[in-house]
Each structure stands twice: as C-alpha cells, then as structure tokens.
Amino acid sequence: xxxxxASVHDPSxxxxxxxxxxxxxxxxxxxxxxxxxxxxxxxxxxLGGTSVKTALVDSYGRVLSSRRVPTPGSGRGAVIEAIRQxxxxxxxxxxxxxxxxxxxxxxxxxxxxxxxxxxxxIPGWSDFHLARELxxxxxxxxxxxxDANAAAMGEYTHGAGSGSGNYAAAGGVAxxxxxxxxxxxxxxxxxxxxxxxxxxxxxxxxxxxxxEAPDHGVEESAAASSLALVTVGTGIGVGLVVAGSPYAxxxxxxxxxxxxxxxxxxRRCACGNRGCVEAYASAAGVASQTREFSERFSDAESPxxxxxxxxxxxxxxxxxxxxxxxxxxxxxAAAVHEQVCEALAQLCAVIATALAPERIVFxxxxxxxxxxxxPVIRERLPEYVLTHVYRSTTLSVATxxxxxxxxxxxxxxxxxxx
Amino acid sequence: xxxxxxxxxxxxxxxxxVLYALRETPGLSRRxxxxxxxxxxxxxxxIVGELIELGLLEEIETGPNSEVGTGARGxxxxxxxxxxxxxxxxxxxxxxxRYRAVVRDNAGTIRYRTTGSRQFRSEPGDAVATLVAxxxxxxxxxxxxxxxxxxxxxxxxxxxxxxxxxxxxxxxxTDCDLPRSSHVGGARSGEAxxxxxxxxxxxRSGEAxxRVPGGAxxxxxxxxxxGPREADGQIVDSNRGLRAGAGRSIPIVYDNxxxxxxxxxxxxxxxxxxxxxxxxxxxxxxxFGIGIGVVVDGVVRSGANxxxxxxxxxxxxxxxxxxxSLDAERASAAGTDAEVRSRLIDEMLRNLVPVVSVLDPSAVxxxxxxxxxxxxxHSHCVGENAAGMERIAPLFRSSAAGVDEIAAGAAGMFxxxxxxxxRYDSGESATTVRWNEVAALLEExx
Numbered sequence: 001x002x003x004x005x006a007s008v009h010d011p012s013x014x015x016x017x018x019x020x021x022x023x024x025x026x027x028x029x030x031x032x033x034x035x036x037x038x039x040x041x042x043x044x045x046x047l048g049g050t051s052v053k054t055a056l057v058d059s060y061g062r063v064l065s066s067r068r069v070p071t072p073g074s075g076r077g078a079v080i081e082a083i084r085q086x087x088x089x090x091x092x093x094x095x096x097x098x099x100x101x102x103x104x105x106x107x108x109x110x111x112x113x114x115x116x117x118x119x120x121x122i123p124g125w126s127d128f129h130l131a132r133e134l135x136x137x138x139x140x141x142x143x144x145x146x147d148a149n150a151a152a153m154g155e156y157t158h159g160a161g162s163g164s165g166n167y168a169a170a171g172g173v174a175x176x177x178x179x180x181x182x183x184x185x186x187x188x189x190x191x192x193x194x195x196x197x198x199x200x201x202x203x204x205x206x207x208x209x210x211x212e213a214p215d216h217g218v219e220e221s222a223a224a225s226s227l228a229l230v231t232v233g234t235g236i237g238v239g240l241v242v243a244g245s246p247y248a249x250x251x252x253x254x255x256x257x258x259x260x261x262x263x264x265x266x267r268r269c270a271c272g273n274r275g276c277v278e279a280y281a282s283a284a285g286v287a288s289q290t291r292e293f294s295e296r297f298s299d300a301e302s303p304x305x306x307x308x309x310x311x312x313x314x315x316x317x318x319x320x321x322x323x324x325x326x327x328x329x330x331x332x333a334a335a336v337h338e339q340v341c342e343a344l345a346q347l348c349a350v351i352a353t354a355l356a357p358e359r360i361v362f363x364x365x366x367x368x369x370x371x372x373x374x375p376v377i378r379e380r381l382p383e384y385v386l387t388h389v390y391r392s393t394t395l396s397v398a399t400x401x402x403x404x405x406x407x408x409x410x411x412x413x414x415x416x417x418x
Numbered sequence: 419x420x421x422x423x424x425x426x427x428x429x430x431x432x433x434x435x436v437l438y439a440l441r442e443t444p445g446l447s448r449r450x451x452x453x454x455x456x457x458x459x460x461x462x463x464x465i466v467g468e469l470i471e472l473g474l475l476e477e478i479e480t481g482p483n484s485e486v487g488t489g490a491r492g493x494x495x496x497x498x499x500x501x502x503x504x505x506x507x508x509x510x511x512x513x514x515x516r517y518r519a520v521v522r523d524n525a526g527t528i529r530y531r532t533t534g535s536r537q538f539r540s541e542p543g544d545a546v547a548t549l550v551a552x553x554x555x556x557x558x559x560x561x562x563x564x565x566x567x568x569x570x571x572x573x574x575x576x577x578x579x580x581x582x583x584x585x586x587x588x589x590x591x592t593d594c595d596l597p598r599s600s601h602v603g604g605a606r607s608g609e610a611x612x613x614x615x616x617x618x619x620x621x622r623s624g625e626a627x628x629r630v631p632g633g634a635x636x637x638x639x640x641x642x643x644x645g646p647r648e649a650d651g652q653i654v655d656s657n658r659g660l661r662a663g664a665g666r667s668i669p670i671v672y673d674n675x676x677x678x679x680x681x682x683x684x685x686x687x688x689x690x691x692x693x694x695x696x697x698x699x700x701x702x703x704x705x706f707g708i709g710i711g712v713v714v715d716g717v718v719r720s721g722a723n724x725x726x727x728x729x730x731x732x733x734x735x736x737x738x739x740x741x742x743s744l745d746a747e748r749a750s751a752a753g754t755d756a757e758v759r760s761r762l763i764d765e766m767l768r769n770l771v772p773v774v775s776v777l778d779p780s781a782v783x784x785x786x787x788x789x790x791x792x793x794x795x796h797s798h799c800v801g802e803n804a805a806g807m808e809r810i811a812p813l814f815r816s817s818a819a820g821v822d823e824i825a826a827g828a829a830g831m832f833x834x835x836x837x838x839x840x841r842y843d844s845g846e847s848a849t850t851v852r853w854n855e856v857a858a859l860l861e862e863x864x
Contacts, residue, residue, distance in 0.1 A: 111715075226719075238776075242714045249778025250693045260775050261806060354712065354776035355719070 042098040042410035043091055045083055046147065047071065047105045049120045052079070054086040055403070056094060057410035061158035063403050065093055076124035076133075084137040100141045102413030103134055104150030104405045108252030113144035116252050143416045147405050148255060149246035151398075152229035152239030154408030155361050160399040226357035228255070229398065230347065232319075232366035234284070236277050238347075242355065246412055258282070262346040280343035283318060283366070286336060290317035293335050302332040323369040340366075341376040348377055349384035352393050363398035370397040427840075429465075432457060433853060434839045436465050437474070440500050441524075441837050445478065447495035466498060472857040476501050500524060504860055505836070508553055508568040508668075509822075509829025510546070511675060512538045514588050514703060517549060520822050521557045521565060522829040526686050530561040531822065542589050543596045546570055550600035550668055566859040567836065567851060568600065568670045569828035571678035573700060573707060578673045578720065581848035588702050596672055598848050603665035669855050671832050671848065673718070675700070675824050679785045680711025680718045681834060682819055682827025692716045694779045696817070697770065698824070699787030706749035706787075708766055712777065718831075752787070759791065764798050771806040774813070782810065785817040785824065792816045 041056040041064055048071065055066035067086055072078035083103070091097055106125075107118025113131025131144040145153070156162060225244070231237040238255040240247040247254050259269065259276040266275030270284060279285045291308055299306035304325040308317055315321075319340070325333040348360055362370055374395050381393075400407060435455050440446055446454070452462045469475040478497045502524035511518045515537060521530040532553070538545045554565040574586025583594040673681070680696035696711035712719045752759040766788070774782065784792055792814075798804070799811035817823040836851045 240776075242719060243717070245715070247714060250780035251778055253775075254778040255776065256778070257772075257775055260772050262772075350772040351776055354710075354773040 040096050040098045041094060042413045043087055043101045044406040044410040044413065045087065045101065045103040046150065046405035046409060047079070047083065047103065048147065049106060049122065052082050052086060053406060054090050055406040056090055056097070057407055059414070061407045061411070063406060065090060066406070071122065073121070074123070076122065076128070079122055079125070080133055080137050083134065087138055098413060100143055100413040100416045101134070101138055102409030103142055103144045104147040104409040105130060105144060106147050108256065109144050109146045109248060110250070110252035111248045113142065114252070141416065143413045145246050145409065145412055146239070146248060146252060148229065148231060148237040148239030149241070149248065150239070150408035150412065151231065151363070151404040152227055152241045152408065153246050153411050154400045154404035154406070155229050155398050156227045156241040157411040158400055158407055159361065160396070226355055227359045227361060228351045228355065228357045229361045229363060230344070231364040232281055232344070232362060233364035235282055236347070238351065240355070245415065257347060257350070260347065260350065262343055277343050277347050280339045281366070286319055286322065286340065287316040289336050289339055290322070290332065294332055297332050302330050304330045304332045319366040319369050323372050326372060337372065341373055342380070344373065345377045345380040346384065348395070349381060352381070352385045357393060360393055360395050361398045362395070363404070367397055431840060432461065433465050433469065436462070436469065437500060437853070438837050438839055440475065440498055444499040445497035447497055449495055473504060473860045474501060474853070474857060475499065505833065505856070506563040506565055507829040507832045508550060508557065508565045509825040509827065510550065510568060510570045511824040511828060512542065512546065512570065513573060513700070514539050518821070518825045519553050520825045520829060521561065521563050522826055524833055528822065528826065529563045530557045532556070539590045542572070542583070542591060542594065546670070547597040547600040550670060551602045554602050554668055564859065565668060566856045567832045568668055569678065569830070569832035570670055570672050571675040571824045571828040572672055573675050576672050576674045578671065578849045579847040581672055587705055588707060597670060599667045599669050601665055601667050666859055667855065668859065669851050671835050671851060673828070673831055674709060674711070676709030676711040677718045677720065678711070678827035678831055679817065679823050680713050680827070681831040682823050683783050683817065684713055684716060684718065685830040685834070686818060692780065693777065694781045694783060695773065695777065696783045696785060697788055698785045699766070701750055701753055701787055703750070706752060706762065710773065759794070763791070763794055767795070767798055767807050771810060774810045779813065781815050782813045783815045783817050789816050
C-alpha cells in the first residue's frame, strides 16, 4: 500500500470525487470510522465490452441506484475517464460511500489488480495496473477483479443458498430477508482487523492476524465455502470464489476455461483450436452445430431443421430454439442438446476435480434452458468424477441476475482489508 | 469436547494471535504486539508472561538499530520469539506396508528421520497410534528431542476436521476413524472412545497428573456413541473403564498425502508458495495413485467433502474400472517398464492441463514417482501431440524436500494448524491443536 493510498483513505470524509483530486469534505452524518461504515453503500463498477455500469450497492446487496453508458471505443484513457465521470455522478446521490470502490473488468486480473490480458474490444486494455490507474482517477482505493469472478462473488454472497437470508430475484433488486443481515456467515465488516478486545461482552468474530488477509492464520469455516459460476452465452466464462474470496490465480487466469479442450481433435473453435468447450456450448457453437446437423434430417423428421433451412430465417439458431423444439422429440434439437450437455458435464467435472466447490452455479442467456441441461449434467458427472466428490457438489441456476457483477464487485470491496 | 464459553475462547484466541504474530514477525516487543493486535499492554503482558512460563516464548535482545521494538525514551525494547527448537513435531507418511518419519522443529530443521515396515491396511488407526508412541520415544532416546505433536499423511480421501478416512484404496478402508492422539508412557495407546482435551476452559493446564489431557484417542463414532466424561479433570472412558491421565498424550493431525506435500511446499519450498499444485505419484501394490494438493492463497484447500485433487487412480470407486488407459497391474510396472512409464506420464499430464487451467497456479511441483522421473516430464510437453502441455511446462518444479517431502510436509501441516487462530465453532475440529496440550508436553520435558 503506497503513501498516496494511505492518505486518501479516510472513512470519516464524505466522498465527492472531483477530477482534480481535491476532495470535497462534507462530513457524513454522524459518521465515525467505527460506527457507521457498514451503512454506507459501495460504489461498484461493472465494465463490459459494450457498456459501463455503475451502481451504489448497500450492505444487503441491494442496488440502490445505477447508471449505464456505452463503453467508449477509443481506448484505455477514454474508458477510465468514462468510469471516473460515471462514478462521480452517482456518488453525488448520497452523503457518503464505502471507502473502497469495487470494479469488475473483463480479462485476466490478478489479486493485486494488475490486468494481464483481455479478449475485449477496447484498445490498450491489457498489460497495465488497472487498480492503480483507477485509483489515480478516482482518488480512492480500488479493488479490481475479473468480471466473471465479480459475478461469482455476487452469487456467492447473495444468491440462493448463500445463507445470507435474502437473495435477488433474477434481474431484480433484493429485499432484505427476515431480520437477518447478510454476512451472517461471511462478515463484511472490515473493522475486524483487530483482535477481540478486552470487553468481555463482545462476541467472537472472524479476526485475522495483524495486517493479514482473512484466511492466513484463521481456520476455514464450513461457511467459507467455494463456488464456481459458469456463464453460458457468447462465450463460456467461469468465475471462482474459493473460501469466501474471489480467486484469480497467479496471473489472473484462474477459470479461463472457455477454450479448455474437452475433445482432442474435435469441433473447430473460433479461436483456431479444436475441441474447446466453446465450440460446443457457446452461442456460436450452438448455431454452427444446429446448422451443420440439420442436413441429416428432413423437414418431416425435424421442424427445427425445416426452420433452419427456411429462407425467412434471419435469427441464428440458439439454445432457446433448441429447447423450444426438444420437448416434442425433435431429433435435431436432441442432437445439439446432447453435445451441449456433454461439453458442460466435462467442464463441471474438471472444476469438481480441481476444486470440489460446494456449488456450481449456471447463468447466462443459454441457461433459460437450465431445466433441460442440469439434470443431464447431474446424471453424467459420476462418470467423470469420484462419488464422494460429486455428491458434495450441488448444481443450480444463478438467482442474482444481471446485477451479479455489480453486487459481487461491491462485496469484494467490502472485504478489502485496507 | 465441551465447547468453551466466550471468555476462555477470547483468551485462547488472543494467545493464538500473539503466537501467530510472533511467528510471522519474530522480535516484536510487547508494545509492538499491543499495537498490532489492538489489545491493552496489560493483556499482552499477561499472555506473554504465561507463554514464557510455558516455555513457548523467550525474550531476545533487540539492538538499537533494529527495526522492531523501540521502547520509550529511545531504549531498545525487549523482543520476543517463539522457541522454534522446542516445537518438535513428528511427520509421518504411511502406505500399506511401510512408513517414513521425520521429526521437524518449527524452524524447519529435521532433527531425526527413519523409515520402516509396518502393516497399516484395514486398521490403520491402531497402527498409527502405536507407531507415533514408539517413534516419539525413539526420537527422544536417539536425538534428544521431545515430540509435542504428530502430523500424519494418509493416502486417500481424508476428512481432516473429523480425523476420518473417507476412502483409501491403498489402505483398503472406507469410512474409518483415526485416533486424535497417541498415549505415550502409562496407559495403553490407541484406545477407542475418547477425545484428547480435558480442559474445562481454564487458561493453564499441564500440572502433572491432574489436567493432562487424557490419552484415549478416537472420536466416538456414529451418532449415539458414548463419549468420554470428565471426572476430577481426568478422562474416564465409560465404554472401557480405562482410566487415563498418566503418561502423556501426543495430538495427531491428519491429511491426504498429496495435501501434506503441498503443505511442505508452502512452508519450505522455493519461490512463491501462494498458489500452486503438488502432484504426487505413488505406485502401490495393486494400483498407481496420483493425487493433487491444491494451494490457494497460501492455504491447502480440500474442497467439499475433501474431494479436491482426487485425480486419477488406476482403480477407483471400488471397482477395477480405470481412469487411465492402463490397468492397475500394468501401471504398477511403470518403475521398470519405460513404455508403460511413458504412457502413464503422458496421461497424467493430459489430465493435469485442465486442472491447471482452472487454478492458474504459479508452479506445479512434482513429488514421489514424478519427482524421481522429473526429467522425463518435459520431453512429453513438446511436439504436435503436446496439446496445451507446452503451455504448462514452464511451471514444473521438482519438490524441494526430496524423499522427505510428504513426511516433512505432514509435520509442517501440524505446525500450520498449531499457529492458526481458532474460530469459535472449531472446538470440535480434529485439526484444532490446543496450545495447552503442547505446553503440557513441553512442561513435562522441562
């Protein structure tokens, strides 16, 4: 932590972010460093190839307010400036915000916030210290993480089964659950950088060693479990939470599994290799397989094949189409369904073997079809994974919805121990 | 074991925090500790005084130029250090018919080592308890070291918190409890039915005879099992009428063997031990086992139901179906048959690539059979059929500790658990090592 960061981190000061770095010093109402921290919403950013989303997220994981602008196409500087402007605008809506900003970004972001590489259409968006550049722009500490990890974190802290007592309905805003604040299992209070103090009435909490990140020296609890979030859409993304924290790996590449080869010599993928997961289960892979297999079936045998061939079709075949026709036994739909399920089953087997997370959660446009896909994966996992491993892993559909990245970036910011 | 109330828990936790802080930064003064942990000077003084008396800490001189511990008025404050050389732990690696053992202190120095034959199949618990007791006595006789705990590396899936083997092909057991301690000198070791702590929440223990934790080691298995009860500070096992309390009780902590190798790398490997894989190859009599220890953020992760890293065995799930294309008998010839070995290595690497993709480790460390044949690994990672292996080859390393990698790692695992700050609800966990027990053993040693 460098000198500059130390000086700007002052939770008692209201946080209007100004371009020149001169901070407005409105006092937060009745705020002191210890007492009201957890009431303050987190400023969270979800950066994508298409749009920049900014939001204020409260300690219950509720999105209090959000903004969205298109991602500038001109390069790194413009994107950072856009983030700065959006952050400044939204921060004015409240008196005080949490003293750390959470930012999700596509690409390989390591646990120091350095961006190694990103397959996204933003010129210059690779090989730079993302967190530091944002900190310079925002004049506040920043936690930067990969966007898939941010979404996984959102699902981990506020999805169904998170133990938080409340979860956001798909696409919607969470309401607090009955009486129970989130963090019953995972405390989001950074004030516990201290030992249990002398007062005998203070209950025990999670107290990491001095100056250390939470898990050093503190026993893993049953609640600090692991989760993998598999997003099935344009690409196949995997976000990881291990023992309660987003897991980036040594180079920010943990979970980069879209081009994992599950079938050596298999289908050609857009990346140039053969047999990648994406070749079978991504939107492009589904479209191409549907078109290719349709030649095996006559119109009479397969209404889906007929549709694919029809002149008036401008839509690309998608999982939605597959599952529209599958219940009637359409053989083309069944053939594609088989490939998709097999690819995702193998992906889950790899995740389970490596990490054995308690939960593997699915999201993405393709997972409207989860009801068809998950049962097949569950059936197949035992072929690839040891019994006691797959029995401990539940497969389910994500519940947090489109705001998962924002909610997760906010959760990561709350856990930051500065 | 009774759960402690809040007050004694706070004392336990604060004591662990002091020890943890001093392990991370030797030489801190009482004032440094008070500041770092946000505790009163008097609280710190009490804890430090108690730990010095128990023989776990000692004061050291810190000179005027030292960076830590400058006292008031510019006088150098007295620094503190953990007495590493007193924390000697037995690290044990077992297989169906053999064992390897080291005694390692907290600084990582190996003070004693030995190997031998012993039957561990079918009833590994009894054999381990007996062996721990024997080796402790031998280590004391031959090397003058007093063993204060044991870490045991078990081939197979191990539930460390319950001291329980989920499944081990090598040892031919399923759902098997293990003793949480071994009794040395006095009543018989390895009796079933008790657990090791006789504390009622006080801060001190270790008075001779009275509060020494009882010897009977096994957790009561099954729901309705009769646990031990306390009488006058001693454990009475109502199942067998065994009266423990004489002699001393050495706590034992368990984990899967590949995980122990990973612990070893975290503590005394070269380079970045924060995110790595430890890949262990173990030729067995009827199979060839391959396990992975997964380290994330400097901690070995077992995953749900301790399944992480259960990689390939040529016979799994109890039947003879092979995950590799080699059957068990052929695979066990890998040591002598170059062609079999080549196929085995090739398949292991192909299965490893996806795991590396999930975890993005900074290093992949090879132990056991793969360490012995480390030079052959790279030759598989080039050429047309390399399929992603060339990408991971730069991560390969051979384990730092050589043949002692698992046993020393198991000892390192015990040290790690010893210095972990406990959670309030971890009272039942078999990996929670109580400083009181260790201190009792030290006090007896003098």
